[in-house]
Amino acid sequence: MTEEREERPASGLRRLVFLGGKGGVGKTTLAAAYATMLAARGERTLLVSTDPAHSTSDVLGVRLTGEPTEVETGLSAVEIDAAADAARYVEGIKRDSKESVSPEVLPTIERHLDLAKGSPGTEESALFERFVDLISLCPAEYDRIVFDTAPTGHTLRLLALPALLSVWVEGMVRQREKVAGMERMLRNLAGRDEPAGDPVLERLRERRQRFHHARHRLLEDTTFYLVTVPERLPIEETERALSTLTAGGVHVGALLVNRVLPERAAEGDFMRARLDQQREYLREIERRFTGYRTVRIEQDARDVTSRSQLREIAARLKDAGLG
Known part of the structure; x- marks a missing residue:
């Protein structure tokens, strides 16, 4: 209970906000407007783009990088580069391997890791690691984090990763504990001293804790806004996404129906x-x-x-009572 009180603001609003939906429905614009709305009312806000298209820089008119950049008072933004993060992720695994793998096997492992750098699974794992790092900044450095996500399918896979990776790491921890137990027995039989610690097991346990924590935040401290437009295909995709999100226990705040033509535009047969x-x-x-x-x-x-147009949309979201 203590952990939840620390991570949820006094108002009871959830600190992590996702905007997702079919490609091309205006997620980036609405995410930027939503973040602008939060910053305008005094909340330290971080806008995060996980969309490979990286349109957030264009919408904000600011050159963004992989690290938070201040856009205006109370609002910072970051664009995640999954390919670059995947390369750093693989290099980190290489460093860990040097501590636990024999020199004879190490070159083969490094070759396999180099081949894995560009694979979709590696990029998604790296993206999730970056995601976990960013949500750890809230609430210490940011009151709210707004995620402008990739198209629906990619986002749903990202949200499923905490559960999948938690199970995988749990299995790895159990296997490593068994191996460590055998190694202790063999050292005792040989009369060798016990080493100071097991860096591999310590790293696995740390990752297990991170994944458990991320899963908790997604279920208990996240609001997901589905963005759609009044057209056939986005509506169908919205229904599928809504079913998946609710089945996974993710809180859906509202459906944002974007790009609604005003009734006053009814001039001519076409309109x-x-x-x-x-x-x-x-x-x-x-x-x-x-x-x-x-x-x-x-x-x-x-x-x-x-930015003035973003503020106008932010005012509409505020008038609608979104928080």
Whole structure:
């Protein structure tokens, strides 16, 4: 209970916020606006982009890197480079291997690790490690962290990793404990001194604790906002994502229906037809997602390219009561 009180603000709001959905529905713009809203009300906010497209720099008009950069008072942002993180991740495994693997076997292991650098599984594992590092900054350095995620499938795999990796590391710990027990027995029989510690086992236990903690934060301290638009394919993908998130115990805060054409735009046969179809989809969204709050964000007349436009969208999110 103590850990939860430390990680949840006094208001009861969850500190970690994810915005996800189908590619192209405007997640990056809404994530940046949401983070802007939080910073404007005095919360130290970190905006994190896990999307390989790295559009967050473009939306904010600031060159971002793999480390937090201050955008404005109370708001910092970071773009995760999964490929670079994967390379560092593999190098870290190499360093650990030197402590626990015989010199004869080490070159073979290093060759396999070099081949693994570019694999999707390696990048996702590295991305998750970076994710764990970043959430550890909250609440000590940031009051809230907003994640602009990759398209739905990639995000759902990322959210599933804590459980999968926890099981995998748990098995590795048990295997290492068995090996360590055999090594102790052999040293005793040979009359050799006991070494100071087992660096491999210590590292595995540390990783196990990190993964357990990350899983706890995802289940107890996370709100997920699904972003969609009033069109057929995004609605279908939203329903699948909602089912997966709720089955996994992730709290869904609301559905953000983006790029809603204003009714005042009904001029000409084409626009009237578009609005008629949009009304059908909006009714379908309300029907299919009964029980979940929906928030509509109207389409701007022009592309969002300035901080002032972000603040306008942030004001709409605030008026909608999002927190």
